[in-house]
Amino acid sequence: MKDRIHRILSVILAITLIMMTFASCTSKTEDEEEIKPPETVEAPEDNADLVNFDDYTLESETEAESESDEGDASESESTTKSTASATTTTRASGSSSPSGSSSGSSSGNRNSSTTQAEESTSSSGITRSDMIKALNNAGYVYDEEQDIYYTPLEPWQKNFGFTGQYDTAAGYLAMEYCTFKCDFTYGGKMWRIQCWKGQYALLSGAEMGVYTKDPDSGFSDDFYGAAGDDELLNMGFTFYKTSSDFNKRKALFTREMEYHWWQTGFKFGYCNPTNCVVEMTIEAKNSKMADGIESGLKAVKDAQGRSNGFVKYGTSTTNPNVYQRTGNTIKFYWITAGYTNYNGTML
Helix, strand or coil, rough: CCHHHHHHHHHHHHHHHHHHHCCCCCCCCCCCCCCCCEEECCCCCCCCCCCCCCCECCCCCCHHHHEEEHHHHHHHHHHHCCCCCEEEEEECCCCCCCCCCCCCCCCCCCECCCCCCCCCCCCCCEEEHHHHHHHHHHHCEEECCCCCEEECCCCCHHHHECCCCHHHHHCCCEEEEEEEEEEEECCCCEEEEEEEEEEEEEEEEEEEEEEEEEECCCCCCCEEEECHHHHHHEEEEEEECCCCHHHCEEECCEEEEEEEEEEEEEECCCCCCEEEEEEEEEEEHHHHHHHHHHHHHCCCCCCCCCEEEEEEECCCCCCEEEEEEEEEEEEEEEECCCCCCCCCCCC
């Protein structure tokens, strides 16, 4: 009983620290111009292995490429590869096994970096070091090679599952993002794969979460527990700050394929949640699960409950959210599906 009380108190303290830090952050400064998606998403001809967006048209206004280029130059000038007091790990390509041994980007061994980071400060006065301390206290791991933060396989957040109320609360904590839910049934359980992309206080990034529950669990319709050890899925993603960057295949970072329940990646810098593009890949356990994931992606809805999900590549010239399936592996390209957790567009 005492252990449980101590554990609850520790969690409350951790959540309080994160809320205090994120509440002091702003998603962008007043001087920054909003990044807007281009009318036409185009792909280079030499990327035949990737989805070609030549035939897909977005309804948003045209983005001046110079805005993105200038923003990248400014960001790279203020960002360093060394981070003070950060927990670090080196990324290698490959994927980990469900047991936790990894040949890819797993939590692995963590070493403390002793190099002083270059400071950057938000308009509210919070510094880069303040944010780093909050990330370290929350258990995030630092990938020195890509200069990103991500969650290990067994973070404390795993004990709390997920509910839509978390998305609502995040909107008040300087976190503005897009999200969608892919629901299906498999193995007698209800499954939910939820994804996020956008601005997390001073960070840009994305998440892929896998959650399950028994139909007779008694939980509310919107609450799911984190996937168990035997339910982990091999998944990964590549994050692009803008659709223009995607057209150039100019990735901000990549999270390699890994067996996980919560695959994440965050990097210092600003992005427009509705314009960043995420290329995500999930390996289903078998064809039956792949069928469920495919159906769930097609059934994604917007804030008004209207269908705005993914379509199989080559079947639409108006929907830029497309997927490809090869055997039990599904790769999907996300830009506008789902809804946001801000501006009154929550489901």
